[in-house]
Amino acid sequence: MVAIQGFEGCFHQIAARRYFGAAVAVQPCATFGQLVAAVAEGVVAAGVIAIENSLAGSILPNYALLRRAGLRITGEVYLPIRQHLLGLPGQTLAEVREVHSHPMALLQCADFLGRHPHWQLVETQDTALSARHLRERPQPGRAAVAGELAAELFGLDILAPDIQTEPHNYTRFLVLHRAAAAPFEPRPNKASLYFEAPNVPGGLAQVLTAVAAQGVNLSKLQSCPRPGRTWHYYFHADLEFDEPAQLAATLAALVPLTDSLQVLGTYCRGAMELGMREGATLVLSASERPQNAIVATPKIVVPELR
Structure with a gap:
């Protein structure tokens, strides 16, 4: 352990x-x-x-x-550190209305998120926890920023991969x-x-x-x-x-x-x-x-x- x-x-x-x-x-x-x-x-x-x-x-x-x-x-x-935009199975990028994640993760993805000014950004305690809540408490239009393991563990789709601004992080x-x-x-x-x-x-x-x-x-x-x-x-x-x-x-x-x-x-x-x-x-x-x-x-x- x-x-x-x-x-x-x-x-x-x-x-x-x-x-x-x-x-x-x-x-x-x-x-x-x-x-x-x-x-x-x-x-x-x-x-x-x-x-x-x-x-x-x-x-x-x-x-x-x-x-x-x-x-x-x-x-x-x-x-x-590879950040991905995660969504529920079958969800599309066009359906996203709000994005949940840790404030540092949101900051690391500022350029990508800035290209979608209509999205509401919601700061949370942890990237992986945001992904877990997305799966356990599904709501239309909600997405999360987290790593690939969170997508795997919680059965989420990667709507947009590698959205971090700086690739060498x-x-x-x-x-x-x-x-x-x-x-x-x-x-x-x-x-x-x-x-x-x-x-x-x-x-x-x-x-x-x-x-x-x-x-x-x-x-x-x-x-x-x-x-x-x-x-x-x-x-x-x-x-x-x-x-x-x-x-x-x-x-x-x-x-x-x-x-x-x-x-x-x-x-x-x-x-x-x-x-x-x-x-x-x-x-x-x-x-x-x-x-x-x-x-x-x-x-x-x-x-x-x-």
Whole structure:
């Protein structure tokens, strides 16, 4: 069972299917906090959580959730966000009078919807929920904007496909496990970590220089407010590398340059189009995982790097 945020048929569920396969069972959660708690408490085996969008940017509260939760990041999914206009079976585009969806989805489809000024736009809680209500409470002239999975699950027709204004719109999702249940990845090439750099001139620059010196690519750097210290920040970083030894050398170089450093997970980079890693497994017992973990110093928390 995999925890997702949102209702059945949402983009989180599509991302979970891309990673774990179409047969994966999901546990919908109302909030991201509930999703993280479900994984941390062992209610589910794993979770899939959105972390950033190529147009809207980072989901900052989720970085804070990851930092506090003590979970392991074990994978990622890059999902193209394809919005469709859905209607009841047999309904035509000419019959549409009002369109229901989440306000962000309506905004993403503004150009298409703007070509139909006579349509009334109705903001709702969730794209998939709009599709479900369309099926369960049918009314003449009503349509919904949602993804293809919602159309499939609720037996709706796609009246107009791919109506999003920006065709290159991706959301990145992270796969989460409890540390004790994290599946073994023998050849990771990406890591997520957070660190605090000294608040002095050149403090952050020294960290970035040390990363570059190991031939490691800094694919993401996100500053996040540090609770309890006004105008102080910690940084969430995603690093890409060819060999695990590069990451180990980078972490060793960062220890004396940072006030704190924690690795949140090592995993394989997600494919931009497919978003599914061949052979992904939901659970792997501790007895099946080799024990050659890098030993952490008191200042740095490092997961198993193999």
